[in-house]
Amino acid sequence: MRTHTVISESTADTESWAGNLAGLLQPGDVLALDGDLGAGKTAFVAGVAKALGVKGQVASPTFTLLRDHEAGEKRIALYHFDAYRISGAEEWYELGFDEYLAEGGVAAIEWAERIAKTLPPETIWINLEWLDENRRRITISWSDDRPFHECFTN
Numbered sequence: 001m002r003t004h005t006v007i008s009e010s011t012a013d014t015e016s017w018a019g020n021l022a023g024l025l026q027p028g029d030v031l032a033l034d035g036d037l038g039a040g041k042t043a044f045v046a047g048v049a050k051a052l053g054v055k056g057q058v059a060s061p062t063f064t065l066l067r068d069h070e071a072g073e074k075r076i077a078l079y080h081f082d083a084y085r086i087s088g089a090e091e092w093y094e095l096g097f098d099e100y101l102a103e104g105g106v107a108a109i110e111w112a113e114r115i116a117k118t119l120p121p122e123t124i125w126i127n128l129e130w131l132d133e134n135r136r137r138i139t140i141s142w143s144d145d146r147p148f149h150e151c152f153t154n
């Protein structure tokens with residue numbers, strides 16, 4: 001497992017770094033986001049979505065279980081999940097996570113620690129930690145040889 005930690009000074013930092021990371025994503029990747037309320041999980045997904053050119057709005061989906069974006073310019077669909085209200089693995093599977101993944105898009109999952117046991121070992125983890133109003137500590141952990149650490153610079 002590789003890991004890299006940076007401090008984001010603004011929402012714009014986080015979104016642009018997420019966009020850089022999107023450039024390294026491949027169909028079938030799972031992006032697991034964790035961090036408290038307001039940490040920036042949705043902001044990060046918005047940056048990924050923008051870079052992938054997916055159509056549709058990325059809202060904070062706390063009350064939505066699934067947002068399904070049509071494939072954009074890069075032809076990689078983004079499946080935006082939120083496990084905040086998921087009771088456990090059984091409900092998660094009922095939601096159809098496996099089927100969506102099999103479609104070949106990228107899955108981004110907020111509150112992913114709640115269903116961590118169900119995720120593939122090659123999952124890319126993004127942890128966001130609130131430091132103050134505009135600063136967040138971002139830690140990315142991944143297991144292949146892609147240079148994700150290079151994404152987190154302006």
Ligand SMILES: Nc1ncnc2c1ncn2[C@@H]1O[C@H](COP(=O)(O)OP(=O)(O)OP(=O)(O)O)[C@@H](O)[C@H]1O
Binds near residue numbers: 041
């Ligand atoms: N450096 C930063 N990185 C990301 N977001 C930041 C940063 N600084 C300030 N913010 C703000 O913090 C808020 C993060 O909200 P966001 O909805 O992305 O959090 P979340 O982790 O998805 O919360 P929830 O658990 O409710 O889904 C946004 O209003 C964003 O503009």
Ligand SMILES: [Mg+2]
Binds near residue numbers: 041
């Ligand atoms: Mg959110």
